[in-house]
Each structure stands twice: as structure tokens, then as C-alpha cells.
Amino acid sequence: MVLTRTPAPARPAAPATARAAGIAATRARRGAGLAVCLAVLALVCLLSIALGTRNIALGTVWDAFFHYTDTDDQSIVRDLRVPRTVLGLLAGVAFGLSGAVIQAVTRNPLADTQILGINAGAGLFVVFAVGVLGLTSLAQYMWFGFAGVAFALTLVYLLGSAGRGGATPIRLTLAGVALGAVMDGLAGGIRLIRPRAFDYLRFWDVGSLAGRPLDVATTILPFVLAGVALALIVARSLNAVALGDDLARTLGARIGVTRVLATVSVMLLAGAATAAVGPIGFVGLMVPHVVRWIVGPDQRWIFGYTVVCGPVLLLLADIVGRLVVRPGELRVGVVTAFIGAPVLIWWVRRARVSAL
Amino acid sequence: MSLAARDITIGYDRRTISEHLDLVVPESRITAIIGPNACGKSTLLRALSRLLKPSAGEVLLDGRDIHARPAKEVARRLGLLPQSSIAPDGITVAELVARGRFPHQKLIRQWSAGDEAAVVAAMAATGVTELSGELVDTLSGGQRQRVWVAMVLAQQTPIVLLDEPTTFLDIAHQIELLELCVRLNREQGTTMVAVLHDLNQAARYADHLVVMKAGAIVAQGDPRTVLTAELVQDVFALGCRIIDDPETHTPMVIPRSAVGQRVG
Amino acid sequence: MSVDFGRRVLVLRPHRAASVRFPVRPALVCLVLVLVALAAGMLALGTGEFTLTPSQVLAALSGEGTRAARLVVVDWRLPRVLLALVIGAALGLAGAVFQALTRNPLGSPDVIGFSTGAYTGVLIATVLFGNGYYLVAAGALAGGLATAVAVYLLAFKRGVQGFRLIIVGIAVSAMLVSVNQWFIIKVDLQAAFAAMLWGQGSLNGLGWAQVTPVVVTVGVLCLLLIGYGPRLALLEMGEDAAAALGVRVERTRLAYLVIGVGLTAVATAAAGPISFVALAAPQLAQRLTRTPGIALLPSAAMGACLLMISDFLAQRAFAPTQLPVGVVTVSVGGIYFVWLLVRQARR
Numbered sequence: 001m002v003l004t005r006t007p008a009p010a011r012p013a014a015p016a017t018a019r020a021a022g023i024a025a026t027r028a029r030r031g032a033g034l035a036v037c038l039a040v041l042a043l044v045c046l047l048s049i050a051l052g053t054r055n056i057a058l059g060t061v062w063d064a065f066f067h068y069t070d071t072d073d074q075s076i077v078r079d080l081r082v083p084r085t086v087l088g089l090l091a092g093v094a095f096g097l098s099g100a101v102i103q104a105v106t107r108n109p110l111a112d113t114q115i116l117g118i119n120a121g122a123g124l125f126v127v128f129a130v131g132v133l134g135l136t137s138l139a140q141y142m143w144f145g146f147a148g149v150a151f152a153l154t155l156v157y158l159l160g161s162a163g164r165g166g167a168t169p170i171r172l173t174l175a176g177v178a179l180g181a182v183m184d185g186l187a188g189g190i191r192l193i194r195p196r197a198f199d200y201l202r203f204w205d206v207g208s209l210a211g212r213p214l215d216v217a218t219t220i221l222p223f224v225l226a227g228v229a230l231a232l233i234v235a236r237s238l239n240a241v242a243l244g245d246d247l248a249r250t251l252g253a254r255i256g257v258t259r260v261l262a263t264v265s266v267m268l269l270a271g272a273a274t275a276a277v278g279p280i281g282f283v284g285l286m287v288p289h290v291v292r293w294i295v296g297p298d299q300r301w302i303f304g305y306t307v308v309c310g311p312v313l314l315l316l317a318d319i320v321g322r323l324v325v326r327p328g329e330l331r332v333g334v335v336t337a338f339i340g341a342p343v344l345i346w347w348v349r350r351a352r353v354s355a356l
Numbered sequence: 357m358s359l360a361a362r363d364i365t366i367g368y369d370r371r372t373i374s375e376h377l378d379l380v381v382p383e384s385r386i387t388a389i390i391g392p393n394a395c396g397k398s399t400l401l402r403a404l405s406r407l408l409k410p411s412a413g414e415v416l417l418d419g420r421d422i423h424a425r426p427a428k429e430v431a432r433r434l435g436l437l438p439q440s441s442i443a444p445d446g447i448t449v450a451e452l453v454a455r456g457r458f459p460h461q462k463l464i465r466q467w468s469a470g471d472e473a474a475v476v477a478a479m480a481a482t483g484v485t486e487l488s489g490e491l492v493d494t495l496s497g498g499q500r501q502r503v504w505v506a507m508v509l510a511q512q513t514p515i516v517l518l519d520e521p522t523t524f525l526d527i528a529h530q531i532e533l534l535e536l537c538v539r540l541n542r543e544q545g546t547t548m549v550a551v552l553h554d555l556n557q558a559a560r561y562a563d564h565l566v567v568m569k570a571g572a573i574v575a576q577g578d579p580r581t582v583l584t585a586e587l588v589q590d591v592f593a594l595g596c597r598i599i600d601d602p603e604t605h606t607p608m609v610i611p612r613s614a615v616g617q618r619v620g
Numbered sequence: 621m622s623v624d625f626g627r628r629v630l631v632l633r634p635h636r637a638a639s640v641r642f643p644v645r646p647a648l649v650c651l652v653l654v655l656v657a658l659a660a661g662m663l664a665l666g667t668g669e670f671t672l673t674p675s676q677v678l679a680a681l682s683g684e685g686t687r688a689a690r691l692v693v694v695d696w697r698l699p700r701v702l703l704a705l706v707i708g709a710a711l712g713l714a715g716a717v718f719q720a721l722t723r724n725p726l727g728s729p730d731v732i733g734f735s736t737g738a739y740t741g742v743l744i745a746t747v748l749f750g751n752g753y754y755l756v757a758a759g760a761l762a763g764g765l766a767t768a769v770a771v772y773l774l775a776f777k778r779g780v781q782g783f784r785l786i787i788v789g790i791a792v793s794a795m796l797v798s799v800n801q802w803f804i805i806k807v808d809l810q811a812a813f814a815a816m817l818w819g820q821g822s823l824n825g826l827g828w829a830q831v832t833p834v835v836v837t838v839g840v841l842c843l844l845l846i847g848y849g850p851r852l853a854l855l856e857m858g859e860d861a862a863a864a865l866g867v868r869v870e871r872t873r874l875a876y877l878v879i880g881v882g883l884t885a886v887a888t889a890a891a892g893p894i895s896f897v898a899l900a901a902p903q904l905a906q907r908l909t910r911t912p913g914i915a916l917l918p919s920a921a922m923g924a925c926l927l928m929i930s931d932f933l934a935q936r937a938f939a940p941t942q943l944p945v946g947v948v949t950v951s952v953g954g955i956y957f958v959w960l961l962v963r964q965a966r967r
Binding site for chain 3: 405406407427428429430431432435436437438439440441442443444445446447448449450451454455456458459461463464465466467468469472475476479488489490491508511
């Protein structure tokens with residue numbers, strides 16, 4: 001018996017060929033954009049090798065690779081800068097992409113592995129491995145990082161789904177904050193009981209690329225690659241999941257499998273990266289957000305761009321950290337927090353975002 | 357107890373919904389505000405109820421600016437049934453209705469005999485007395501809405517505003533609620549203003565109809581004079597003809613049909 | 621003409637202009653919790669390096685008994701017990717206020733980054749001025765309050781919305797956490813360790829000097845809470861419903877925030893950031909009392925009880941090592957979350 005009606009909007013009829021051309025043009029534009037981002041990444045890598053406490057001329061960098069003569073500068077390039085840059089690349093990919101996957105799976109645009117307490121979970125298990133079990137090699141305690149991520153993810157999701165309405169962004173965020181606090185607290189407790197671990201770990205705690213040899217990067221490389229591969233595999237299903245569980249099922253997406261694969265992907269990415277460099281926040285939050293604004297809601301493109309742009313942000317933050325307080329250094333985790341926090345505050349104040 | 361809006365401009369954030377709106381709510385009458393989606397009817401109601409402050413103009417309660425009066429005093433004269441309210445987990449019907457007495461209570465006088473009487477009367481009027489000790493969570497949508505109405509009635513205000521009170525109710529409960537409003541109006545002279553979706557219900561039960569479109573009031577008055585086929589076409593983009601409701605002799609809108617009579 | 625509220629209530633109407641109505645079960649639960657807390661307090665007063673029987677403790681408290689007993693009980697242990705009770709109650713109340721305001725059982729004062737800011741204040745004070753108790757407390761207070769104000773202002777946009785407050789709190793916390801961690805690296809190992817110890821929260825070494833300011837401040841804040849009456853419960857029904865009943869929503873919410881922050885500030889300044897009492901106490905209290913929404917008095921009683929028991933365990937469980945009470949409450953927090961998850965899984 002309802003008699004109010006709004007006039008139906010007129011739908012413009014587009015000829016089929018024009019639409020196909022439109023899609024192709026968009027795809028071409030997106031591909032071009034990706035190529036531009038890759039170029040930027042290459043440039044940033046170069047800067048990361050060249051800039052620092054001591055700026056090194058590009059010629060010297062070239063020589064360090066191809067005409068090695070064991071000068072001071074050249075050894076800085078090979079022994080310090082290149083490992084650092086490679087690690088930054090991998091960490092940027094890992095943190096960025098894990099944030100993008102988390103945002104897709106939880107349908108929460110303001111989430112990353114730090115906010116949801118996932119890094120804290122990895123951190124707790126690593127602190128346990130180092131402090132209580134006495135493990136000292138990354139290859140060993142990295143597995144604890146994986147376990148910690150899986151543990152934290154499960155708990156946060158379970159806790160955030162409590163009550164009517166399921167896992168809304170606000171509930172997940174609060175669950176992540178609360179559980180993150182528990183896990184940080186427990187990790188702190190372990191560190192207090194094991195003062196030697198405290199000393200070793202307080203330098204790892206901030207999230208830093210400094211002082212890690214190349215084998216750190218090579219150790220996590222296969223896991224990061226596996227995580228990236230898994231994420232790209234489920235990207236398409238995640239597009240359907242974004243519409244809501246019921247709708248996704250009618251579209252044929254297998255939600256359970258998708259969720260499991262996405263979880264494993266986050267586990268590998270965030271677990272490996274946190275174990276290697278410590279917890280770094282905001283990269284996983286900001287990069288997918290900006291990327292989404294550029295390429296739209298298709299997860300395949302979002303993931304692709306995030307893989308390239310994540311390291312751009314992380315390496316830039318690392319470079320800034322090296323330059324801003326010369327001859328000292330700001331850890332990259334500190335810089336990302338100081339860039340990311342104001343950006344996050346600005347975002348949440350804009351009416352559209354806070355309408356969550 | 358008079359309620360009027362004088363030359364108000366209202367909106368949210370940077371979006372203006374209505375400008376230079378004037379409305380005098382007829383005392384001791386039932387007024388229904390109708391209009392298509394997003395025409396500003398809820399916004400107007402919120403402005404009348406002190407929830408939304410106009411950026412220009414004033415809303416006058418008994419001749420004085422409603423925002424200049426203390427909040428509790430306004431709540432003793434004006435009751436509002438909002439569109440969405442949250443019943444805390446584990447609250448019983450009587451406890452929820454009793455919260456409606458807050459405007460009349462003080463720190464040392466938290467539960468007077470008058471409070472008790474008001475709650476009993478409100479629950480009786482809405483027919484929820486048997487549900488008095490039940491948990492609100494366990495009630496159906498219709499029952500829950502009646503409990504919220506009872507809470508507003510317990511406030512014992514001479515003016516009651518209702519924001520889309522019939523959503524979530526099935527047809528029998530919709531009619532029941534509207535007839536309850538008419539009874540209250542006739543027995544106690546309560547001024548009522550309701551935002552309604554259904555044109556026919558509005559025409560049937562309202563003494564005064566206010567029709568809005570795109571933030572402006574395009575017509576107001578007795579439903580019999582206001583509701584015409586031209587108006588419905590203009591405001592709702594719906595072709596119709598108006599007949600006389602055989603039950604109440606108020607206008608009844610019959611939409612025109614493109615598909616015509618059903619075969620068979 | 622009596623209303624059936626579905627649960628037992630007690631109505632007292634001594635005079636036409638004075639009346640009160642309260643449900644019976646929460647009142648009983650409060651009483652029990654207070655008794656348990658007092659019992660734990662008695663236990664704490666009577667055990668430790670010097671053991672005393674309950675009658676000896678009572679004698680010492682009433683001014684009789686041996687001088688030694690009075691020294692141990694009244695001079696050493698009693699202030700700590702009192703502070704545990706009062707700070708626990710303050711934390712329980714603060715948690716209740718925040719959970720009611722955010723309408724979420726996981727809301728807590730930490731959401732606005734208070735303890736992180738307090739920690740920053742402490743680190744700055746330690747680096748600049750050294751390790752004195754009052755300096756540390758002042759630093760904590762200054763840091764915490766500055767952070768709370770900053771978070772509120774940054775989240776304020778024609779009013780403060782729950783989600784925005786939480787996200788801004790997270791952002792500001794993240795910045796401060798980085799600052800804290802950088803500080804910890806910068807200062808020498810001992811100072812870093814001491815700061816970290818403070819960061820866990822501890823009632824060690826607190827004496828009569830701290831009791832008066834804490835009790836007075838908490839008392840004043842409690843009076844304010846009482847003065848605002850049932851408004852917190854009305855806010856829980858949604859802003860529109862509360863406003864329709866005559867609550868000035870923005871102003872009242874701000875007042876409650878200030879009270880919540882104030883309670884947290886007192887607790888943090890006195891004993892460092894003690895985790896999870898504020899989070900768990902209101903929820904546990906609500907499960908026991910079965911009140912609709914958050915109940916303030918039971919939350920306070922539960923908070924006092926939790927902290928008293930935790931402090932007792934922190935002192936005696938690993939004797940002679942004294943753990944910071946925050947380590948015990950973190951474990952309490954962990955168990956509490958496990959319990960929440962088990963309940964959730966069973967549903």
C-alpha cells in the first residue's frame with residue numbers, strides 16, 4: 001500500500017563496442033600507470049642505495065656492481081645499502097599487500113596488520129621464541145611469526161564477530177586494539193623476565209631496516225613470494241566477497257576457501273616481514289587506500305599496484321629516516337607512523353570515510 | 357503549547373536541505389508530513405524536535421526559541437519517537453518505558469508515585485502491560501515499536517513528534533498505532549506530528565497534511581482539500597485518481613496502472 | 621498500581637519529594653564484591669614477610685595490638701591495600717564510562733591513547749629530570765592529559781563520533797608508540813628498563829603520601845558521576861533518544877569523557893598504566909548483575925576486587941620476587957579474552 005515513488009533514473013544505452021573500447025582504454029591506462037609506478041620504484045631503489053649518512057655518487061654505485069675495487073664507499077653499497085634496499089623492497093611488498101588483503105577480507109577500508117593487532121601477535125610469538133626458547137636465527141623464529149599472525153587473526157576475527165551484526169569495522173578495530181594490547185603486554189612481560197632478550201629485542205621492536213645482513217632478505221624471500229602469489233590467486237574471489245557473503249555465494253565464489261587462502265597469504269606476508277624487520281604500521285593502511293582511489297575497486301589491480309607502491313612508500317620512509325637527523329637515523333617504523341598517523345586523522349575527518 | 361518553525365534553513369554538514377521554511381503546527385491536531393524519499397521530512401521533524409539546529413531562523417516552542425530553553429524543560433513539553441533507537445541488551449519493557457520519565461525526575465526524586473502512574477498508563481494505552489516484565493530483545497518488531505511509543509507516552513508531553521513510526525510494523529499494527537494516536541489526540545488534546553510514508557494512512561488520520569518536495573513545503577491543509585491528483589502527480593510523479601475512502605470519507609489515492617486489469 | 625519490572629526492585633519513598641528505585645540483584649552483587657575485596661585486603665594485610673592472624677590485623681587496625689603489628693599493618697601494608705581498592709574502583713568506573721560512551725564492550729580509556737601518552741610523558745620526564753616518583757607521576761599526568769585532549773580535539777567535528785574517536789586514538793597512539801620506542805633506544809639500558817617497568821603498572825612502594833590525593837580526586841570524580849545521574853544509561857539508547865528525553869548530548873558526553881579520563885589519569889599517575897581492569901571489570905560486573913547496559917557501582921566494586929586480588933597475587937605468588945601488578949592484570953586480561961571467545965564460540 002505504499003504509494004510514494006521516485007522517478008526511475010534514465011539509463012544511458014551504450015553501444016557494445018564503445019563499452020569494450022572503454023574497458024580496454026581503462027585497462028591500457030591502468031597498465032601504463034603500473035609501468036610508471038615501476039619506474040618510480042626503480043628510481044627510489046636507486047636513491048635508497050645512493051642516499052644516506054653518506055651520499056654516494058651514482059658512478060660509485062655502478063662501479064660497486066661492475067668494477068668492484070673494494071673502496072669504502074663501494075663496500076657501503078654492497079654490504080649495507082643493497083641488503084637494506086632489498087629488505088625494504090620485500091618488507092614494503094609484504095606489509096602493503098597484507099594490508100590490502102586484510103582490507104578486502106574484512107571489508108574494512110581502515111585496517112592494516114598493525115591496527116588489527118596482527119603484528120602484535122607475530123611479535124609476541126617471536127619474543128617468546130627469542131626470549132623463552134632462546135632461538136637466535138631468523139630462519140627459526142620466523143615460523144613463530146607465522147603462527148603468531150594466524151593466532152592473532154583468528155582471535156581478532158572471532159572477538160570482532162561477537163554480538164548482533166557480526167564483524168563490523170568498528171568491532172574488528174576495537175577487538176584488534178584490545179587483543180593487540182594484550183599481546184603487547186604479554187610480550188613486554190616476557191621481556192621484563194628475560195632482560196637479555198629485552199636488550200636484543202628493543203632494537204628490533206621499532207621496525208627497522210638497519211643492520212640486517214642480506215641473508216635476512218633471502219630467508220624471507222620465498223615466503224613473501226608465496227604470499228604474493230596466493231593473494232593474486234584469490235584477488236578475483238575477493239571482488240565478489242566485497243559485495244557481502246550472500247551475494248558472493250550466488251556469484252559462485254567459494255567464500256570459505258577464499259578466506260583460508262587469504263589468511264594464509266597474510267600469515268606468510270605479515271609473519272615473515274614482522275619477524276625480519278619488526279612491526280611496521282601504516283604502509284598496509286595507506287598504500288591500498290591511495291591505490292584504490294587511483295584504480296577503483298578491482299582487487300586484482302589494487303593488489304598489483306600495492307605490490308609496486310608499497311615498497312615505494314617504505315623505501316621513501318627509510319630514506320627520510322636516514323636524512324632527517326644525520327648523522328643519526330630514524331627507524332623506518334617511526335617515520336611511517338609519523339607520516340601515516342596525520343594522514344589517517346585527515347582521512348577519518350572527511351565526511352565520507354567517517355560514515356562507516 | 358504551540359510549536360512553529362519560522363524561516364528556518366536546515367541541513368547537514370555543508371548540504372542545505374531546506375531554506376526559508378515556515379510551518380505552524382496546529383495545536384491539538386494531528387499533522388502528517390509526507391513527501392517522496394529525501395524530500396526533507398525527517399530533517400524538518402528533527403529541526404522541530406531540537407535535534408537539529410537551524411543555521412538560520414528559529415523554531416519556537418510556546419513563543420520562545422527552542423534552543424534557548426533548557427533541554428529537560430523542552431523534554432517535558434515535547435516528546436519524540438526517533439527513527440532508530442537502541443534498546444540496551446537485557447532491558448525489560450517496564451524499565452525502558454520508565455526511562456521516559458527522566459525529564460520529570462530529579463536526583464533525589466527518582467521514582468515518585470506520579471512516575472509510576474504515568475508508566476502504568478502509558479503501557480495500558482499501548483497495550484503492552486502484559487509484556488511488562490519481558491526482555492525487549494525477545495519481542496517482535498511490532499511489539500518493540502509499541503514499547504518505544506509507550507516510553508514516549510510516559511513522558512506525558514502535550515506535543516508528540518513521531519519519525520516514521522509505522523516502519524517495521526505489519527498492517528494491523530500500523531493501523532493500531534495510528535488509531536492510538538487519534539485516541540490520544542481526542543482524549544487528551546495531544547498535538548501530534550508524524551512523518552508518514554503511506555499517503556492513504558496520512559489522509560485518513562491527519563487533520564492537517566503537510567506535503568514536501570525537494571526541501572520545500574508545496575502544500576498544507578486539510579487532506580480533503582490538499583490531496584488532489586495534480587498534487588500527487590507533481591510531487592510523487594505518480595498518476596492517480598482520488599476517490600472517497602468508504603470507511604472514513606477521506607481522500608484515497610488510487611494509482612493508475614499501466615498494465616491494466618489482470619487477466620483471468 | 622505497581623509496575624512489574626521483570627526483576628526484583630526496591631523502591632524507597634521516604635517523602636513525597638524523595639524517592640529512589642534500584643534493582644536488588646546488582647545491589648547484592650556489589651555487596652558481595654566489596655566483601656570479597658575486603659577479604660582479599662585482610663589477607664594482604666596479614667601475609668607476607670611477617671604473618672599475622674586476622675585478629676591481630678584487626679587489633680592493629682583499631683589501634684591496639686603490638687607496636688610491631690601496627691607498624692607492619694598500618695604503616696606499610698594498609699596504604700597499599702587502600703590504594704589497590706580505590707585505584708581498582710577508579711579503573712572500573714573509567715572502563716564503564718568508556719564502554720557506555722562507545723557502546724562497545726571493548727571500549728576502554730586506552731582507545732584514546734591515554735596510557736601511551738602517559739608513557740611518553742614519563743619517558744620525557746625521566747630523560748630530562750631523572751627518576752623521582754612525583755616527577756614521574758607529573759610526567760604521566762601531563763602526557764596522558766595532553767594526549768586525551770589532542771585526540772578529542774582532532775576527532776571533534778561538530779561533535780565526536782565513536783568510530784572517529786577510536787581511529788584518531790589509534791593514530792595518535794601509533795605516533796606516540798614510535799616516539800616511546802625511539803626514546804627507549806636512546807636512553808641507557810637501565811633507564812629503559814626502569815621505564816618499561818613503570819609501563820607495566822605497579823603498586824610497589826606506594827605509601828600514605830599517595831593515599832590522600834588519590835582518594836580525594838577519585839572521590840570528587842565519583843561525586844560528579846553521581847550528579848549526572850542516569851544520563852549515561854540514556855546515552856546508551858542512542859543520541860536521538862537521549863536528546864529527546866532532555867539530555868544535552870554533546871555536553872554530557874564531553875563531561876563523561878572528562879570524568880573517565882580523570883579517573884584514568886589519577887590511576888596512571890599513581891601506579892602507572894595498569895591494563896585490563898578498566899576493560900574487564902564492567903563486563904564481568906554486567907554478567908553478574910544482569911543489568912541492561914553498563915552499571916557504574918558494580919563496575920567500581922568489580923574493579924576494586926580485581927585489582928586487590930591481582931596485587932595480592934603479584935606480591936605473594938612468586939615470593940620473594942614482587943611482580944608489577946600490571947603483569948598479573950595482563951594475564952587476567954588474557955584469561956578474560958579467552959573466556960569471551962569461549963562464550964562467543966558456544967553461541
